[in-house]
Amino acid sequence: MTKRGSGKVFRQKNLTRYLQNNPLLKDEELAGMFGVSIQTIRLDRSELNIPELRERMKTAxxxxxxxxxxxxxxxxxxxxxxxxxxxxxxxxxxxxxxxxxxxxxxxxxxxxxxxxxxxxxxxxxxxxxxxxxxxxxxxxxxxxxxxxxxxxxxxxxxxxxxxxxxxxxxxxxxxxxxxxxxxxxxxxxx
Missing domain, CATH: 3.10.129.10 (Hotdog Thioesterase)
Structure with missing residues (x-):
């Protein structure tokens, strides 16, 4: 049995890793990869202090x-x-x-x-x-x-x-x- 919220922790950990390897991934692409809504990805990014695509492009x-x-x-x-x-x-x-x-x-x-x-x-x-x-x-x-x-x-x-x-x-x-x-x-x- 998994603890409640462990999916979120796993997703956020992998989200961080994916964006470190490819900062040009769109929220839509990430949502599809994780099988969640775009809003969930945006919330995850916000909680992790990961900027939106345009800002990631500038820092890349x-x-x-x-x-x-x-x-x-x-x-x-x-x-x-x-x-x-x-x-x-x-x-x-x-x-x-x-x-x-x-x-x-x-x-x-x-x-x-x-x-x-x-x-x-x-x-x-x-x-x-x-x-x-x-x-x-x-x-x-x-x-x-x-x-x-x-x-x-x-x-x-x-x-x-x-x-x-x-x-x-x-x-x-x-x-x-x-x-x-x-x-x-x-x-x-x-």
């Missing part, structure tokens, strides 16, 4: 390495995590302005811009240009969706780097891409 930013290839205003989406020379993660909230008026489906160029700018941002160089891309849009994205984009460096040969990018809304992959980017040497002024 871990820029231990500075981005050299882009200005701070050139990255599309919010940078959540980066290790320049290795990987990066960004988040883009789809607003009504980013969608087609008729059906509220996100325009592809916004998803592409998020993926491309992150692929360039993880390269440790001053001048990085996209040379070749292979992108597949796998699923539609709607207004209000949060798109998490992950980029990881694959192979490097000379000034050419292959970057694999995957964008997801929750567990659904919405974009997959291979970006070939090139590092250019800065020309010396003579």
């Amino acid at each position: 930013l871990q820029t231990n390495n500075s981005v050299r290839s882009l200005g701070s205003d050139e990255l599309v989406g919010d940078l959540l995590d980066i290790k320049v020379g290795s990987f990066g993660v960004s988040l883009l909230k789809i607003t009504p302005e980013m969608t087609l008026r008729k059906n509220q489906v996100a325009r592809g160029h916004h998803l592409f811009a998020q993926a491309n700018s992150l692929a360039v941002a993880i390269i440790d160089a001053e001048i990085v240009l996209t040379g070749d891309i292979r992108v597949r849009f796998k699923h539609q994205v709607k207004s209000g969706d949060l798109v998490v984009c992950r980029a990881e460096i694959g192979s490097q040969k000379g000034n050419r780097t292959t970057v694999r990018v995957i964008s997801q809304v929750g567990e659904t992959v919405v974009l997959e891409g291979i970006f070939i980017v090139f590092v250019l040497e800065e020309e010396e002024n003579q």
Whole structure:
């Protein structure tokens, strides 16, 4: 026989652990994972002093390495995590302005811009240009969706780097891409 309230203790312990591992989990997703209402998850977060998603996103930013290839205003989406020379993660909230008026489906160029700018941002160089891309849009994205984009460096040969990018809304992959980017040497002024 279990003590009354032990389910709550178990849930709150796991809620804390899940959000430490993935701070981008939505209340709706957590409610589904635990089989409880969204209000229960919000109450648990409140009792545990865990902020809402937007605040967790801000504190998840871990820029231990500075981005050299882009200005701070050139990255599309919010940078959540980066290790320049290795990987990066960004988040883009789809607003009504980013969608087609008729059906509220996100325009592809916004998803592409998020993926491309992150692929360039993880390269440790001053001048990085996209040379070749292979992108597949796998699923539609709607207004209000949060798109998490992950980029990881694959192979490097000379000034050419292959970057694999995957964008997801929750567990659904919405974009997959291979970006070939090139590092250019800065020309010396003579």
